Amino acid sequence: MSLLLGFLLLLLMLSLHYSPTSSAATDTVSPGHALAGMSDRLVSNNGKFALGFFKTVSDNSSSYTSRNSYLCIWYNKLPMVTPLWSANGESPVVDPASPELTISGDGNMVILDHVTKSIVWSTGVNATTNDTIAVLLNDGNLVLQSSSNSSMVFWQSFDYPTDSLFIGGKIYRNKVTGLNRRLVSRKNTIDQTPGLYSLEFDISGVGHLVWNSTVIYWSTGDWDGKFFSLAPEMIGATIPNFTFVNNDKEVYLTYTITKETAITRAGIDVNGRGIIGVWYDNLQNWLINYRMPILHCDVYAVCGPFTVCNDDNNPFCECMKGFSIKSPKDWDIEDRTGGCMRNSPLNCDFTMNKTGLADRFYHMQSITLPHNGMNVQTVASQDECSEVCLRNCSCTAYSYGKSGCSVWHYDLYNVRQQSDGVADGNWKSLHIRVAANEMQTTERKRKSGAIIGVGTGAGIGALILMIILIVFWRRRQKWFACGVEINAQEGIGVTAFRYIDLQRATKNFSERLGGGSFGSVFKGCLNDSIIIAVKRLDGTRQGEKQFRAEVNSIGIIQHINLVKLIGFCCEDDKKLLVYEYMPNRSLDVHLFKDNAKVLDWNVRYQIAIGVARGLAYLHSSCRDCIIHCDIKPENILLDASFVPKIADFGMAKVLGREFSHALTTVRGTIGYLAPEWISGTVVTSKVDVYSYGMVLFEIISGRRNSSEVHFEDGGYSAYFPMQVARQLIDGAIRNLVDAKLHGDVNLEEVERICKIACWCIQDSEVDRPTMCEVVQFFEGILELKIPPLPRLLNNITGGSHPTSLLSIDLQ
Numbered sequence: 030m031s032l033l034l035g036f037l038l039l040l041l042m043l044s045l046h047y048s049p050t051s052s053a054a055t056d057t058v059s060p061g062h063a064l065a066g067m068s069d070r071l072v073s074n075n076g077k078f079a080l081g082f083f084k085t086v087s088d089n090s091s092s093y094t095s096r097n098s099y100l101c102i103w104y105n106k107l108p109m110v111t112p113l114w115s116a117n118g119e120s121p122v123v124d125p126a127s128p129e130l131t132i133s134g135d136g137n138m139v140i141l142d143h144v145t146k147s148i149v150w151s152t153g154v155n156a157t158t159n160d161t162i163a164v165l166l167n168d169g170n171l172v173l174q175s176s177s178n179s180s181m182v183f184w185q186s187f188d189y190p191t192d193s194l195f196i197g198g199k200i201y202r203n204k205v206t207g208l209n210r211r212l213v214s215r216k217n218t219i220d221q222t223p224g225l226y227s228l229e230f231d232i233s234g235v236g237h238l239v240w241n242s243t244v245i246y247w248s249t250g251d252w253d254g255k256f257f258s259l260a261p262e263m264i265g266a267t268i269p270n271f272t273f274v275n276n277d278k279e280v281y282l283t284y285t286i287t288k289e290t291a292i293t294r295a296g297i298d299v300n301g302r303g304i305i306g307v308w309y310d311n312l313q314n315w316l317i318n319y320r321m322p323i324l325h326c327d328v329y330a331v332c333g334p335f336t337v338c339n340d341d342n343n344p345f346c347e348c349m350k351g352f353s354i355k356s357p358k359d360w361d362i363e364d365r366t367g368g369c370m371r372n373s374p375l376n377c378d379f380t381m382n383k384t385g386l387a388d389r390f391y392h393m394q395s396i397t398l399p400h401n402g403m404n405v406q407t408v409a410s411q412d413e414c415s416e417v418c419l420r421n422c423s424c425t426a427y428s429y430g431k432s433g434c435s436v437w438h439y440d441l442y443n444v445r446q447q448s449d450g451v452a453d454g455n456w457k458s459l460h461i462r463v464a465a466n467e468m469q470t471t472e473r474k475r476k477s478g479a480i481i482g483v484g485t486g487a488g489i490g491a492l493i494l495m496i497i498l499i500v501f502w503r504r505r506q507k508w509f510a511c512g513v514e515i516n517a518q519e520g521i522g523v524t525a526f527r528y529i530d531l532q533r534a535t536k537n538f539s540e541r542l543g544g545g546s547f548g549s550v551f552k553g554c555l556n557d558s559i560i561i562a563v564k565r566l567d568g569t570r571q572g573e574k575q576f577r578a579e580v581n582s583i584g585i586i587q588h589i590n591l592v593k594l595i596g597f598c599c600e601d602d603k604k605l606l607v608y609e610y611m612p613n614r615s616l617d618v619h620l621f622k623d624n625a626k627v628l629d630w631n632v633r634y635q636i637a638i639g640v641a642r643g644l645a646y647l648h649s650s651c652r653d654c655i656i657h658c659d660i661k662p663e664n665i666l667l668d669a670s671f672v673p674k675i676a677d678f679g680m681a682k683v684l685g686r687e688f689s690h691a692l693t694t695v696r697g698t699i700g701y702l703a704p705e706w707i708s709g710t711v712v713t714s715k716v717d718v719y720s721y722g723m724v725l726f727e728i729i730s731g732r733r734n735s736s737e738v739h740f741e742d743g744g745y746s747a748y749f750p751m752q753v754a755r756q757l758i759d760g761a762i763r764n765l766v767d768a769k770l771h772g773d774v775n776l777e778e779v780e781r782i783c784k785i786a787c788w789c790i791q792d793s794e795v796d797r798p799t800m801c802e803v804v805q806f807f808e809g810i811l812e813l814k815i816p817p818l819p820r821l822l823n824n825i826t827g828g829s830h831p832t833s834l835l836s837i838d839l840q
């Protein structure tokens with residue numbers, strides 16, 4: 030069984046086949062002209078929209094065929110049906126009944142069961158004329174109007190949006206009457222039944238994503254004239270041009286498009302996320318360029334009850350231990366409202382404790398607690414807390430910690446596993462109540478060494494769509510398709526390559542430029558002109574992680590000092606990343622290799638500034654804070670003019686806007702690792718500052734900090750950063766500079782760079798400057814004091830090799 034990622038909404042759309050009819054279509058339903066059966070349809074006058082009965086027909090890869098047909102509006106010219114609106118989501122026409130759309134005697138537009146003539150759905154208005162007709166307008170609005178006077182409109186589909194916002198349609202709230210025209214998600218990827226998620230405005234003009242009309246899990250923030258404060262990406266969504274109106278009477282959001290011919294989709298997807306997408310002809314598919322929230326697990330109850338959500342996993346929903354999926358076939362079509370259910374019923378008899386049959390708890394660590402916990406005041410120990418829970422049969426979990434005892438009753442929602450390396454200090458542990466025999470089975474399983482595997486699911490399509498997502502929610506949009514470069518004139522260019530093309534471009538991966546734990550990098554040539562570097566990641570899970578991390582971070586950013594991702598390839602287990610080629614290789618080659626061209630001081634200084642700018646951008650200028658986590662000379666590439674470009678984002682971590690998250694699992698390279706990695710305290714972007722400081726020392730000395738040369742006397746006092754710190758105080762920096770430069774340096778710059786380096790490697794992250802401050806130091810905007818000796822260095826009294834000092838087991 031492979032559960033599908035949210036992105037598969039799109040993939041599933043691919044499987045919604047229909048065959049366009051050639052019969053001359055009209056745009057009007059009138060008493061004399063009904064719309065009958067599955068092939069009949071209305072087409073708007075401009076040919077853009079179609080209205081008809083629609084049923085999801087499965088292809089051979091999916092076992093689902095809906096028996097329900099719905100009256101839907103979709104884009105007429107697309108080769109697949111993407112329903113934008115449906116009339117009878119709650120009352121489908123069920124096979125074998127055949128549907129018919131007509132005007133009833135009372136002037137309403139109705140859906141009839143063709144055979145019994147019973148009304149399945151009706152516009153339900155009181156028309157004041159007896160000559161009503163239904164017309165599908167050019168903007169996709171279906172209106173019920175008087176045939177003699179088209180400005181007498183009695184009903185229109187724009188007033189009853191489903192999950193999509195049409196161009197010109199509105200998400201609307203009337204502040205006087207309370208009328209709330211919201212978008213409502215579909216329940217699953219097959220049917221048009223309304224789901225639990227909605228996108229709506231409150232009376233103050235803030236948009237919300239809401240679960241089951243009660244729980245707000247994401248908000249837009251206030252409108253600032255161009256975009257919502259918490260959704261700044263909207264402004265860059267080049268296609269939609271949003272208009273937001275908020276006055277005494279009403280609040281609404283609508284959009285237009287600047288490019289007439291563009292085909293867009295905006296709305297709420299089956300997983301409760303707001304989306305904006307564009308149809309892409311060359312790709313013959315939708316590209317969703319904006320999703321909010323970005324993480325599935327940020328959507329309330331996205332996995333249903335008794336589940337654990339983790340965006341790092343594929344699938345991202347799993348059952349808690351002792352539970353299994355209630356309805357796997359619903360999960361397959363992304364309806365997880367049923368969540369998971371107990372494998373064994375609870376015993377609930379507290380007095381059975383002695384017999385060993387009483388319910389037990391198992392411990393889940395590093396998770397976020399479910400919503401709606403009840404705090405129990407009078408409890409002083411974990412045992413008591415557990416007892417409180419055991420005594421009430423509806424209690425399903427408890428947590429005991431600094432804030433006392435909390436218990437949960439009935440369904441547990443929103444338990445979220447700490448995702449890879451990210452912590453915001455709120456990770457807790459929870460004790461889940463299960464029947465006694467569940468604990469025995471899991472214990473037995475563990476003893477016998479059975480590993481409860483986690484299906485990794487069918488990831489490739491999802492991965493590609495993930496990339497699409499990530500790449501596309503950026504402000505400057507980049508369109509791409511598999512193997513085709515799109516809209517190159519618009520300066521856009523993250524391309525999805527075919528494996529075979531990259532194989533050809535690299536002459537079957539013949540010219541290896543370098544490699545690492547991730548795989549290898551090869552030189553290649555596109556169209557006989559553009560030289561590229563192709564990084565081939567190995568097929569393991571680690572490779573996949575790196576791939577995601579890399580596209581995640583670098584796919585969304587652009588800066589002169591960051592290496593540019595040209596494209597990628599993702600076929601089966603083949604994962605490749607394509608970068609611009611850097612003729613001057615990496616910084617380590619020039620600094621440390623004996624036969625390399627010696628970089629003169631000016632170039633070194635410019636490299637130091639460039640790297641600082643690139644990091645400053647990563648940390649603060651782009652939307653999310655990206656921590657590179659592996660700054661070292663190997664990852665600083667040099668272009669033809671020796672402009673530095675930070676590369677290798679395989680360990681990078683994208684942190685949320687609020688910066689409250691921090692990393693916990695160690696990543697990076699020994700020798701450049703900040704002490705907080707080792708001490709296990711909270712880790713922030715300051716780890717990059719530390720590593721950067723270490724690199725600065727190497728730029729100055731032209732040697733590895735850990736190089737044996739510095740330890741000829743066997744003492745730690747010779748450790749270069751230590752020397753620099755000392756000499757700065759003593760004022761003898763000239764001796765520190767790489768001898769290969771023969772003293773041809775700017776001493777003022779040397780001093781500045783030495784000071785910066787020493788500040789960057791301060792033990793406490795709060796003492797280190799931010800990268801922005803580092804840039805300002807370089808620019809002379811901020812003045813630099815003499816840095817104190819880093820304590821870590823100062824405390825060392827010789828004999829110990831710094832690398833061993835900083836050595837820790839990374840795995």
Ligand SMILES: *[C@@H]1O[C@H](CO)[C@@H](O)[C@H](O)[C@H]1NC(C)=O
Pocket residue numbers: 088089
């Ligand atoms: C499904 O499979 C059958 C036979 O296996 C084939 O004839 C048919 O064309 C397939 N349909 C699709 C949509 O692939």
Ligand SMILES: *[C@@H]1O[C@H](CO)[C@@H](O)[C@H](O)[C@H]1NC(C)=O
Pocket residue numbers: 153154155
């Ligand atoms: C239609 O008219 C009837 C009787 O006049 C009234 O009860 C009903 O509320 C009206 N319906 C609508 C939708 O206006």
Ligand SMILES: *[C@@H]1O[C@H](CO)[C@@H](O)[C@H](O)[C@H]1NC(C)=O
Pocket residue numbers: 159160
């Ligand atoms: C509709 O109403 C008009 C007058 O309002 C009347 O002349 C006409 O016969 C009616 N048509 C039908 C089909 O009932």
Ligand SMILES: *[C@@H]1O[C@H](CO)[C@@H](O)[C@H](O)[C@H]1NC(C)=O
Pocket residue numbers: 178179180181
């Ligand atoms: C059409 O209907 C509108 C709105 O009810 C009305 O103002 C207008 O006078 C009508 N036009 C004609 C030609 O009847």
Ligand SMILES: *[C@@H]1O[C@H](CO)[C@@H](O)[C@H](O)[C@H]1NC(C)=O
Pocket residue numbers: 241366
């Ligand atoms: C959603 O809300 C309704 C009414 O408040 C409630 O009956 C229903 O159980 C809720 N759905 C879920 C899945 O909790």
Ligand SMILES: *[C@@H]1O[C@H](CO)[C@@H](O)[C@H](O)[C@H]1NC(C)=O
Pocket residue numbers: 270271272285286287
């Ligand atoms: C966006 O829409 C508004 C209102 O429709 C229009 O005035 C404005 O020119 C549009 N902006 C662009 C860039 O097309």
Ligand SMILES: *[C@@H]1O[C@H](CO)[C@@H](O)[C@H](O)[C@H]1NC(C)=O
Pocket residue numbers: 382383385416
């Ligand atoms: C239940 O029994 C276990 C051992 O069987 C014991 O450790 C525990 O304290 C008992 N709990 C209560 C609440 O009596």
Ligand SMILES: *[C@@H]1O[C@H](CO)[C@@H](O)[C@H](O)[C@H]1NC(C)=O
Pocket residue numbers: 420421422423424438
């Ligand atoms: C169990 O807890 C629920 C929810 O707090 C409460 O409504 C119920 O009365 C409790 N039952 C017993 C037996 O205490």
